Amino acid sequence: MRIAVIGAGALGLFYGARLQKSGNDVHFLLRRDFEAIGSNGLTVYSVDGDFRLPKVNAYQTPEEMGKADLVLVGLKTFANHRYQELIGPVVGEETIILTMQNGLGNEEALAELFDARRILGGVAFLRSNRGVPGVVYHLGEGRLILGEYRQGETALAEQIAPIFQAAGLECRVVPDLKRARWEKLVWNIPFNGLCALLQRPVDALLNLDSTRDLILEIMREVISAGNAQCLMKDIPISFAEKLVSFSLGLGPYRPSMLIDRIEGRQLEIESIFHKPLQAAVRAGVRMPRVETVAALLEATENG
């Protein structure tokens, strides 16, 4: 399968590399890593076993890449206004677009530009970071939940899942992508927000009573707001406790928004905070603690 990776950060590089390793024809749109990967290939240090791809199809513009059967979108969401410019050139009549980006609103924005029936969303449970140019660290997990933009549909996702499974990755198809997105937000909103705000890793926040309690309260707000979104099945409120227990095992993990902050990048406040807050308000639900964290994060971005 001819695959284009648009947005090759830690996530895009990792999944693209695994898909190439298992025999797909993968093409990467690169910026920071273009020269390093062009001369030395792509190295993945992974909990599943290290490997190196000596020859990688690397591009600096999407126009050179040609049409793809599948586009993996790994862009930071604050670059979503560039969808047409970056993704348009690799999309043909039959191209499937799979966004693996954070938060809400990505499938919707793609559906405004491309064929809504060919848009998939992937919720990635992956711990990975970039190293020096040409190097990716895969620290844990890697499993993927796939769903279609159109609630209840699964045929196209069922067609794509085996490609990831053949690359040794756990990949499950669900009929309700929206529910999977909100479940992910139950983790992403408190941990990305509080870790970025306080500039501390996951375990530091779980080890303090005040922030652990706050994390649980925020999770419950997100679950309640999610359950007001016409999901096919409610997220149980006990999911919060379950996620906190799971997170205790993550140790000093730094969520992506903390890494963005450390590296001086813009934060994904729009897709991880504002879109969910807007969806909640639309459904008549408030998330006051989430609003507070969002306002504080915004303040740290301004001035």
Next chain:
Amino acid sequence: MRIAVIGAGALGLFYGARLQKSGNDVHFLLRRDFEAIGSNGLTVYSVDGDFRLPKVNAYQTPEEMGKADLVLVGLKTFANHRYQELIGPVVGEETIILTMQNGLGNEEALAELFDARRILGGVAFLRSNRGVPGVVYHLGEGRLILGEYRQGETALAEQIAPIFQAAGLECRVVPDLKRARWEKLVWNIPFNGLCALLQRPVDALLNLDSTRDLILEIMREVISAGNAQCLMKDIPISFAEKLVSFSLGLGPYRPSMLIDRIEGRQLEIESIFHKPLQAAVRAGVRMPRVETVAALLEATENG
């Protein structure tokens, strides 16, 4: 009148100096400023006119001070566990205790140790900072609202108010100290909390949409919680907008909690956040945004 000032920070030094200037017999318990004031006296640079008190009664222990007719308590509230040790020695049968400290719980804690009928609270609207030892800056206001620990009583407060008025200070007696405390919290909770958390002055937070909206929402939470405390008269919800308009005139003012943070002192989280939160919960009200700010402040104090 023989007055003891216990806790001579910017507030205690300012009010004590004005009371001495207008003819009272004032005695200061000092720590940081003891030597400077002993040798050079106390200098007040004030919007009401600068002045210097060349001779000041300065002490390092309360035992040397003798009994007072009136005790002004200006301690940081995290020192309240030392009330007996610091205030006990200057309190006789007839002594009136006036706490001008921040937040909630101060009168209550004093009433557990001393005669509840002789405890007053003063809500100070004062902008002042300490300079080098022996120097206080009075940047604005100075007015005082006086009330008694016992709701509805005013006789004793009416006795004390003229002493402040004679010192040229606006001083108003109210029958409901609790209401005055909650009104002050409507300002103190958002501005102390957010300025300390984000390390920015008042105008920086009012100039950003996200934080200005958050300030208003927090104010409304505090008003609702205050109105659940059996006040003699409700605080109108429109008080929030009024306070924000007023605060626009404060410019780059740094609330006390921001100064505490900058100077590496402990924050008054207990009296400004936890006591009000506990009072709200007792009355069946939640303040989710206030809870969030409190948890974040606590985290910044730990680790």
